[in-house]
Amino acid sequence: MLTDLAAREAVHLLLLAKLSQELRPNAFVLKGGVNVRLFFGSPRYSEDVDLDVDPSAKQGFVRTISTLLPSQWLAARLQSVGVERVEYGGKPAKSTDTTVRFQAGRFQHGRHSPAYAHRGLPSRSVLGRCRDR
Numbered sequence: 001m002l003t004d005l006a007a008r009e010a011v012h013l014l015l016l017a018k019l020s021q022e023l024r025p026n027a028f029v030l031k032g033g034v035n036v037r038l039f040f041g042s043p044r045y046s047e048d049v050d051l052d053v054d055p056s057a058k059q060g061f062v063r064t065i066s067t068l069l070p071s072q073w074l075a076a077r078l079q080s081v082g083v084e085r086v087e088y089g090g091k092p093a094k095s096t097d098t099t100v101r102f103q104a105g106r107f108q109h110g111r112h113s114p115a116y117a118h119r120g121l122p123s124r125s126v127l128g129r130c131r132d133r
Helices: 004-022 032-040 055-068 072-079
Strands: 028-031 049-053 083-088 099-109 118-120 124-130
Touching: 004 032, 004 049, 004 055, 004 072, 004 083, 004 099, 028 032, 032 049, 049 055, 055 099, 072 083
Parallel strands: 049 124
Antiparallel strands: 028 049, 083 099, 099 118, 099 124
16 A cells, blocks of 8 residues: 555656646646656655646646546546545636646545544645646
């Protein structure tokens, strides 16, 4: 079973993999802490995923994340590494012309004691900023 940090990172990687499959090349750019950790080996850990999204890809981005968070595809992959479920409110937490923010909470089986059998992990964001590049 994964640690809390590894479980968060698994969610990040699955989201990025699905976005890469569903959106056209160059539709988004990964930035911030997740970028530095994944591509430059930084030990710093980021709890959210920051993306710049091409404004012409915003609709596809919103559709992909909105479909992915409650999907069986994501649930099956996360359950295989010990994340019980992802809770998502069904719509972006924020949506303006320039920013889209999604928040989802993860629940992971506790490893130390039955008292912690269903621990909710903090809600974090997938943030897309729509900018012309």
